[in-house]
Each structure stands twice: as C-alpha cells, then as structure tokens.
Amino acid sequence: MSVFKDARGQHVNSYYAATIGDAPEYPTLHEDIEAQVCIVGGGFAGMSAAIELAENGVKVVLLEAVKMGWAASGRNGGQIIGDWRYGYDQLQKQFGTDTAKMFATFSEEGKNIIYDRAQKFNIDPDFKKGYLAVAMNKSHTAHFDDYLAQAEKWNYPHKRRIISQQDIKQYVNSEAYIGGVLDEGNGHFHPLKMAIGEARAAASLGVRIFEHSPVIKIEGGDEPTVATAHGKVKAKQVIIAGNCYLEKAAPALEKKIMPAGTYVIATEPLGEARAQSLIPQGQAVCDMRHILDYFRITKDQRLLFGGKTIYSGKDPKDIGKVMFKDMLKVFPQLAGVKIDYAWGGHIDLAVNRMPHMGEYQENVTFVQGFSGHGVVATHIAGRVLAEKAMGNSERFNVWNQIKHHTFPGGTLLRKPGYLAGSSLFYMRDKWDALKG
Numbered sequence: 001m002s003v004f005k006d007a008r009g010q011h012v013n014s015y016y017a018a019t020i021g022d023a024p025e026y027p028t029l030h031e032d033i034e035a036q037v038c039i040v041g042g043g044f045a046g047m048s049a050a051i052e053l054a055e056n057g058v059k060v061v062l063l064e065a066v067k068m069g070w071a072a073s074g075r076n077g078g079q080i081i082g083d084w085r086y087g088y089d090q091l092q093k094q095f096g097t098d099t100a101k102m103f104a105t106f107s108e109e110g111k112n113i114i115y116d117r118a119q120k121f122n123i124d125p126d127f128k129k130g131y132l133a134v135a136m137n138k139s140h141t142a143h144f145d146d147y148l149a150q151a152e153k154w155n156y157p158h159k160r161r162i163i164s165q166q167d168i169k170q171y172v173n174s175e176a177y178i179g180g181v182l183d184e185g186n187g188h189f190h191p192l193k194m195a196i197g198e199a200r201a202a203a204s205l206g207v208r209i210f211e212h213s214p215v216i217k218i219e220g221g222d223e224p225t226v227a228t229a230h231g232k233v234k235a236k237q238v239i240i241a242g243n244c245y246l247e248k249a250a251p252a253l254e255k256k257i258m259p260a261g262t263y264v265i266a267t268e269p270l271g272e273a274r275a276q277s278l279i280p281q282g283q284a285v286c287d288m289r290h291i292l293d294y295f296r297i298t299k300d301q302r303l304l305f306g307g308k309t310i311y312s313g314k315d316p317k318d319i320g321k322v323m324f325k326d327m328l329k330v331f332p333q334l335a336g337v338k339i340d341y342a343w344g345g346h347i348d349l350a351v352n353r354m355p356h357m358g359e360y361q362e363n364v365t366f367v368q369g370f371s372g373h374g375v376v377a378t379h380i381a382g383r384v385l386a387e388k389a390m391g392n393s394e395r396f397n398v399w400n401q402i403k404h405h406t407f408p409g410g411t412l413l414r415k416p417g418y419l420a421g422s423s424l425f426y427m428r429d430k431w432d433a434l435k436g
C-alpha cells in the first residue's frame with residue numbers, strides 16, 4: 001500500500017518522534033510461522049490485546065506495516081479522555097441498564113489500563129491529570145448541567161465541576177471561551193512514549209513483533225492465516241486492529257469507516273512562565289464544537305495544538321501555517337512564536353462515532369471506528385478482544401450489540417456524502433457561534 005511505502009519505515013516527523021529517545025527495531029517477517037493469536041496492527045488497540053494475551057501465557061505474533069505506534073496512536077493529541085459518543089442514558093434506552101453500566105466501566109477500566117501498565121512496565125509518558133471541556137457559546141454551556149448530572153447518575157468516580165465565565169481565564173488564558181467543565185479523571189500524556197513502552201512490554205512478555213510487514217491477506221477458518229509479501233502466520237485466532245489502513249487486506253471493514261485527517265503543531269519551548277500563562281494549571285483542553293480544537297502544554301513547555309477534520313484525503317499544503325492561524329484565534333499572544341513541528345494523522349470515523357467491534361470471519365475479530373477518541377477506548381477494546389480470543393465472549397458480546405451502518409455509497413461515494421455531512425457540522429458550529 002502506498003501510504004506504507006511513503007512512510008519509508010519511519011515514524012512521521014513530529015514532536016513525539018523527536019522526543020522518544022531510542023525506539024527498538026523489530027524484524028520483518030521473512031518466513032512462515034505459527035502462533036495462537038496473530039494481531040494485525042501495532043497501535044494501542046493491537047498492543048493492548050497483545051499484552052493482555054501474553055500476560056495470560058498465550059503465544060502471540062503481532063504484524064505492523066511500518067513501526068510500532070506509527071499511525072494515530074503515536075501522533076495524537078495525547079488527551080486521555082473517557083466516555084463515549086453515546087451517552088449512558090442513550091445506551092440504557094437502547095440496550096438496557098447493564099450495557100450502559102458496562103460501558104461506564106469500560107471507560108474507567110480503559111484509563112486504568114494505561115496508568116497501571118505504565119507503572120507495571122516502567123513507562124514514563126509524561127502523565128498529567130486534568131481535562132477541561134471549554135464552551136464557546138450558549139449552545140455549549142446548555143450541556144453543562146447534564147454533564148454533571150450524568151456523572152452523578154452513572155457513578156463517575158472523579159470530580160467534575162463547572163467553571164464559570166468569570167473564572168475560565170484562570171484555566172485557559174483566552175478570550176475564546178465563556179466557561180467550561182473541569183474533569184479531574186481525564187488527563188494527557190506523550191502517546192508515542194506510551195506506544196514504544198507498550199511495544200517493549202509486549203516483547204518482554206514474549207510477543208513476537210514484526211515491523212515493516214504489511215499484511216496483504218487475511219483468511220478466516222479453523223486455522224486462519226495472515227499473509228504478508230514475505231511470510232505467513234498460521235494461527236488459532238486473528239485480531240484485526242489496523243485503523244483506516246487495511247484496505248484490501250480486509251475490504252468489508254473499510255466500508256464501515258471514513259478516514260479523516262486531523263493535524264497538530266508544537267511550538268518552540270515557551271519557558272515555564274509563558275506556558276503557564278496560557279493554561280495555568282496544565283490541563284488538557286478541548287472545545288465543544290463538532291470540528292474542534294484540542295491543546296495542552298508538553299513536559300518541555302511547548303503548546304501542542306491540534307484540530308481540523310479534513311475528509312478530502314488531501315492534507316493542507318502547509319500544516320504549520322494553517323494550524324498556526326487556528327492557534328492564534330485562541331492565543332493571539334503567541335503571534336511571532338516559532339512552530340517547531342507540524343504533522344497530521346488519520347482518524348477512523350464510524351457513522352455513529354462509536355468504536356466498532358465484531359467478528360470479521362471465522363476465528364477473526366476486529367475493532368475500528370474510534371472516531372478521534374481512541375486513546376482510552378483502544379486500551380479497553382484490546383483487553384476485551386483478548387478475552388474473546390481466550391474463550392470468554394461476555395464483554396465482547398456487550399460491545400458487539402452496537403450496530404454499525406455502512407457509509408452510504410460504500411468506499412467510492414462515501415467521501416462526497418460525508419463532505420456534505422461535514423459541511424453541515426461546520427455550518428452548525430457557525431450557527432451556534434452566531435447565536436452567541
């Protein structure tokens with residue numbers, strides 16, 4: 001696939017890749033081998049499944065097309081955010097109270113996997129607790145009471161509180177916001193440090209990792225096989241966790257998601273005082289629009305600012321310039337600051353924006369569709385897929401109840417259709433802004 005060839009076996013040039021130190025190299029698959037479980041994809045979802053399985057004594061092979069953490073898992077905004085696109089009330093209404101409770105548990109469990117695993121395997125990914133969802137207009141603040149009520153109703157175990165218009169600048173020093181909801185249970189981290197740490201952890205547990213090994217064919221059955229150009233893996237079970245890069249390796253999955261580009265910049269180091277003047281308490285911040293900005297301060301005091309959602313498949317010609325303009329709308333005081341890194345990545349949007357888990361073929365399962373909100377969700381999804389591979393389908397079946405539609409028009413026409421849809425989101429954001 002050309003996107004893998006274009007990568008030239010390297011992580012993208014990002015702030016993250018520049019600050020991970022040494023990343024181990026794993027070999028390319030050049031032979032036919034066997035495993036109990038073969039995993040396709042070395043992002044958070046695939047690695048999480050691999051670690052769970054290996055911790056339970058299962059022999060695992062993981063095939064990654066480029067490098068561990070090469071795609072979304074190693075490029076994202078680093079925001080560790082729980083919850084789902086469907087609210088728990090909606091899940092309760094559609095699937096019953098037990099399912100709603102299960103998803104509330106998944107969310108917290110996903111976060112705990114990240115923190116527990118970092119501690120257990122000595123991974124230091126610059127964790128910082130605290131998250132702020134900021135409002136730009138009244139249609140956003142109208143949801144505040146509901147956030148608090150939902151947290152109470154579904155026993156959210158962390159503090160969540162409203163920040164008034166009067167106080168918001170103590171948290172984000174910008175004229176763009178009129179309030180927010182502070183959540184002490186979410187936070188942020190350096191995702192590529194986490195990904196590299198998890199790859200090391202998996203390898204230390206005996207997982208055989210192969211990089212630079214794009215999978216070209218997956219065949220389910222009694223003994224499913226996974227083929228790359230230079231070797232094959234025969235397994236008892238296969239788990240597919242390839243985000244939006246699988247294409248012909250799993251064509252039926254492609255129709256259920258829409259790849260979209262989102263982009264990030266990192267400023268030069270601002271120094272502690274200046275960085276603190278922007279986000280005085282250092283939380284991760286997201287605004288509440290459909291097409292939103294997300295930002296945070298890094299350990300070395302840069303502003304890392306992300307946003308945009310582009311469906312055309314074409315990245316902006318100059319990501320740094322486009323994102324700098326957006327950053328100045330929030331922090332005009334940063335005019336003149338140098339941008340050291342600019343990069344982008346793809347998110348796998350599902351029609352309903354819920355992660356999609358299911359059975360692809362006999363003895364082959366998959367997860368995809370994290371829809372730009374996958375740092376926590378991938379970690380719990382990996383665990384649930386591992387449970388299924390080890391013969392316990394209970395939580396898999398709960399997840400699998402959520403129905404997923406194919407994008408209208410399939411892979412050919414989904415883009416024009418979605419472009420129309422995204423213009424609608426854009427117009428809704430504009431309309432909310434106009435109403436004030």
Ligand SMILES: Cc1cc2nc3c(=O)[nH]c(=O)nc-3n(C[C@H](O)[C@H](O)[C@H](O)COP(=O)(O)OP(=O)(O)OC[C@H]3O[C@@H](n4cnc5c(N)ncnc54)[C@H](O)[C@@H]3O)c2cc1C
Pocket residue numbers: 040041042043044045046063064065066067068069070071072073074075076077078079080081213214215216241242243244245246249262263264294306344345346347368370371372373374375376378
């Ligand atoms: C710029 C950006 C910002 C984001 N910000 C946030 C955020 O702040 N918070 C949040 O919660 N989420 C965020 N997300 C979303 C989040 O990063 C993803 O949902 C999550 O990392 C997806 O993990 P994954 O394991 O499913 O996929 P990926 O990390 O994309 O990994 C899939 C892997 O599979 C491999 N692969 C695919 N096809 C094949 C094949 N045929 N053979 C072998 N290997 C294959 C790919 O090379 C890739 O490494 C962001 C995403 C992007 C792109």
